[in-house]
Amino acid sequence: MPSALAPKTLASLTTWRVGGPIRRLVETSDPAVLSDEINGALDRGEPWTILGKGSNLLAADEGFPGTILRLQDDVRRIRISGHEIHAPAGLTNSLVVKAAMNGGLGHLAFLSSIPGSLGGAVFMNAGAHGLQTHEVLSRALVLMPGATPEWVPAEEMAFAYRHSILQQRQGIVLEVVLKGRPTSPDETRAEIQALAAWRRKRQPQEPSAGSVFRNPEGTSAGHLIESAGLKGLRIGDAMVSPMHANFIVNIGEATATDTNRLIATVMDRVEEVHGIRMHPEVRGLGLEVGCP
Ligand SMILES: Cc1cc2nc3c(=O)[nH]c(=O)nc-3n(C[C@H](O)[C@H](O)[C@H](O)COP(=O)(O)OP(=O)(O)OC[C@H]3O[C@@H](n4cnc5c(N)ncnc54)[C@H](O)[C@@H]3O)c2cc1C
Numbered sequence: 001m002p003s004a005l006a007p008k009t010l011a012s013l014t015t016w017r018v019g020g021p022i023r024r025l026v027e028t029s030d031p032a033v034l035s036d037e038i039n040g041a042l043d044r045g046e047p048w049t050i051l052g053k054g055s056n057l058l059a060a061d062e063g064f065p066g067t068i069l070r071l072q073d074d075v076r077r078i079r080i081s082g083h084e085i086h087a088p089a090g091l092t093n094s095l096v097v098k099a100a101m102n103g104g105l106g107h108l109a110f111l112s113s114i115p116g117s118l119g120g121a122v123f124m125n126a127g128a129h130g131l132q133t134h135e136v137l138s139r140a141l142v143l144m145p146g147a148t149p150e151w152v153p154a155e156e157m158a159f160a161y162r163h164s165i166l167q168q169r170q171g172i173v174l175e176v177v178l179k180g181r182p183t184s185p186d187e188t189r190a191e192i193q194a195l196a197a198w199r200r201k202r203q204p205q206e207p208s209a210g211s212v213f214r215n216p217e218g219t220s221a222g223h224l225i226e227s228a229g230l231k232g233l234r235i236g237d238a239m240v241s242p243m244h245a246n247f248i249v250n251i252g253e254a255t256a257t258d259t260n261r262l263i264a265t266v267m268d269r270v271e272e273v274h275g276i277r278m279h280p281e282v283r284g285l286g287l288e289v290g291c292p
Pocket residue numbers: 015049050051052053054055056057071089090113114115116117118119120121122123124125126127128166171172173174203208209210211283
């Protein structure tokens with residue numbers, strides 16, 4: 001059964017802990033309910049969106065002016081068959097990778113280190129430690145507005161650096177099939193632990209959305225920001241992390257307005273110093289990132 005929940009704020013559903021009221025939130029894993037909600041929103045002339053675990057989003061202080069859908073998925077639907085793992089897209093990467101590990105499948109540890117849901121990882125083509133989601137994706141079950149869910153092979157998703165076709169055509173990833181490799185659980189466990197330790201050492205622990213900017217061709221956004229002298233720059237409670245310059249951290253009660261102004265300031269300063277215009281990797285919910 002879907003649940004239309006009592007309104008929470010978007011801050012409670014995003015890792016940046018920023019964002020205002022929720023008008024309508026529906027949590028379900030039923031494609032028919034998702035379709036009805038999308039059609040209802042379109043009929044009312046309102047926007048809709050699908051939210052994963054909110055780990056790559058800057059949500060507006062005013063909230064989102066339409067329907068927010070979230071997948072309410074059940075871990076019991078994870079299934080291993082041969083070298084593949086089938087999983088509902090609303091589950092976290094880390095949970096699914098651990099299930100693969102316990103079933104003797106590895107080569108997916110990088111994904112366990114990326115916060116968020118499988119659906120978000122496919123949408124963003126999330127990547128870390130030399131691998132990207134598209135390299136381990138076999139296919140995804142996608143619901144497009146007005147259609148029935150269809151399996152889309154990875155080759156048809158126009159994957160590129162932090163890009164998938166879903167960024168052009170709004171749809172919902174319902175299920176994902178990942179390709180693993182036979183690996184002993186002990187080996188995968190050690191890999192997962194090593195990656196987690198690597199992150200604890202190099203990434204800030206305050207609320208954030210990970211890397212704010214895409215790496216420009218041939219360089220890293222973190223390097224550009226740091227060498228422009230912007231580490232520690234602060235607007236309100238939004239601050240360029242002194243530990244990792246491509247992270248903006250919420251050190252208390254940061255608002256979306258503070259955060260977005262800081263993002264725009266960093267873009268302008270980096271352009272002044274280096275002549276390179278950076279582009280945000282984080283996405284806006286109810287606002288345009290970099291345009292406060
Ligand atoms: C501490 C930290 C470290 C991070 N490190 C990395 C990293 O190493 N590499 C990396 O790539 N990212 C990283 N990120 C960013 C983030 O975790 C990824 O982009 C992640 O894949 C987003 O998943 P999500 O479920 O949280 O998506 P959300 O943030 O909820 O949504 C992001 C976008 O995906 C869409 N989406 C979500 N679910 C679905 C679905 N089921 N179907 C269709 N569209 C959907 C949303 O509509 C939205 O546009 C990091 C973030 C944090 C906080």
